[in-house]
Amino acid sequence: MDRTTEISLIKEIIGLAEQKSAYLDETIAHSPISRYASPERFERERSALFRRHPMIVAHSSELEGPQAFLTKEFLDLPVLLVRDGDGKVNAFLNVCRHRGAKLVREASGCKRIFTCPYHAWSWSNDGALRGVPHEEQGFPDLPRAERGLRRLPVAEAHGFIWIIANPDAGDMPDIDAWLGEIATDFKWLGMADHKVAVVETLDIKANWKVLVEGGLEAYHFRVAHKNTIGPYFTDNLSTYRMFGRHIRSVLPRISMPDLTQTPEDDWEIRRDANLLYTLVTNCQLLVQQDHVMWFHYEPVAADHTRVRIVTLAPKSYPDTEEMRERWAKNQLITTTALKEDFELGEEIQSGFASKGNPSHLFGRYEGALNRFNLVIEEILAN
Ligand code: FES
Ligand SMILES: [Fe+2]
Numbered sequence: 462m463d464r465t466t467e468i469s470l471i472k473e474i475i476g477l478a479e480q481k482s483a484y485l486d487e488t489i490a491h492s493p494i495s496r497y498a499s500p501e502r503f504e505r506e507r508s509a510l511f512r513r514h515p516m517i518v519a520h521s522s523e524l525e526g527p528q529a530f531l532t533k534e535f536l537d538l539p540v541l542l543v544r545d546g547d548g549k550v551n552a553f554l555n556v557c558r559h560r561g562a563k564l565v566r567e568a569s570g571c572k573r574i575f576t577c578p579y580h581a582w583s584w585s586n587d588g589a590l591r592g593v594p595h596e597e598q599g600f601p602d603l604p605r606a607e608r609g610l611r612r613l614p615v616a617e618a619h620g621f622i623w624i625i626a627n628p629d630a631g632d633m634p635d636i637d638a639w640l641g642e643i644a645t646d647f648k649w650l651g652m653a654d655h656k657v658a659v660v661e662t663l664d665i666k667a668n669w670k671v672l673v674e675g676g677l678e679a680y681h682f683r684v685a686h687k688n689t690i691g692p693y694f695t696d697n698l699s700t701y702r703m704f705g706r707h708i709r710s711v712l713p714r715i716s717m718p719d720l721t722q723t724p725e726d727d728w729e730i731r732r733d734a735n736l737l738y739t740l741v742t743n744c745q746l747l748v749q750q751d752h753v754m755w756f757h758y759e760p761v762a763a764d765h766t767r768v769r770i771v772t773l774a775p776k777s778y779p780d781t782e783e784m785r786e787r788w789a790k791n792q793l794i795t796t797t798a799l800k801e802d803f804e805l806g807e808e809i810q811s812g813f814a815s816k817g818n819p820s821h822l823f824g825r826y827e828g829a830l831n832r833f834n835l836v837i838e839e840i841l842a843n
Pocket of ligand 1: 557558559560561562577578579580581582
């Protein structure tokens with residue numbers, strides 16, 4: 462984000478606070494509940510959205526150093542991420558090319574050769590088949606080149622590892638092109654200079670979009686979060702901008718309207734607001750004063766989402782007991798508030814069966830929710 466944008470975003474909030482107005486969309490909108498409740502719709506999202514488009518699966522610091530590896534599951538796909546001797550990241554299906562056993566069982570580690578636990582076929586970390594026990598008798602003329610590990614499209618950019626969860630998806634698009642104009646903000650955030658400090662995974666009985674929507678408006682802050690973070694934020698005041706498919710929201714703290722008393726040169730948006738980046742496909746980055754919270758939504762079923770909540774701390778901070786305690790405390794503050802949202806999300810999901818609402822209503826304060834859903838609709842239509 463350049464300085465002009467930073468100042469104009471702050472001025473926009475101050476202006477709205479002075480007018481005692483929320484940031485308003487033109488009209489209200491309706492969001493059919495089938496978007497969140499229908500298993501058929503979920504299958505379409507799986508094939509047309511999650512299996513076709515780039516998504517973040519790991520932070521680069523989780524795969525640090527040559528020969529590091531990491532295993533992940535996403536939408537029933539076992540994934541093996543490997544950093545080879547040159548530091549380049551490869552992504553493979555974590556599936557043995559002999560008879561399909563899970564090749565790597567460990568969550569992470571450091572290896573040059575991966576040996577299957579079933580019959581000990583082995584592959585190097587560039588995916589090439591290296592060893593087949595008793596090959597001459599059992600597999601005469603085995604075309605080894607055809608038995609390399611199945612590759613997934615992968616890229617490393619802005620401190621994250623991105624894949625397309627489909628070995629037949631073709632080439633990975635350029636990530637800066639995928640991010641569009643929001644790439645400028647990513648450069649400013651410097652996510653490659655961060656590292657994973659705290660990780661927590663929650664299984665929530667709600668559709669992934671219900672959970673994403675929970676962060677896209679400040680209308681609920683003083684109500685749903687009245688006993689936690691609500692009092693620290695201005696009531697029902699947030700702004701957003703679309704950057705192609707992606708959204709940047711500004712969630713001002715109560716201190717932001719008072720910046721009129723401070724010289725403009727001293728304004729810093731991260732000190733007086735949280736920024737929330739919602740990236741299609743399934744990532745939200747909540748930018749706080751000196752660290753970033755990464756919410757990774759893994760859709761499991763129409764009514765089930767696994768959420769990975771990660772504190773990304775600047776690498777420049779010392780790795781001391783005191784700092785670890787601080788990051789753990791920050792994570793707890795965020796997850797406590799998120800659990801309030803997730804509890805509501807589960808209740809919303811359980812209400813769908815009643816068919817009491819054919820659709821949800823997005824008020825003019827909730828325009829970002831509508832825009833997010835329209836982006837998904839557009840992707841599914843193509
Ligand atoms: S299934 Fe992996 S070596 Fe046989
Ligand atoms: Fe919330």
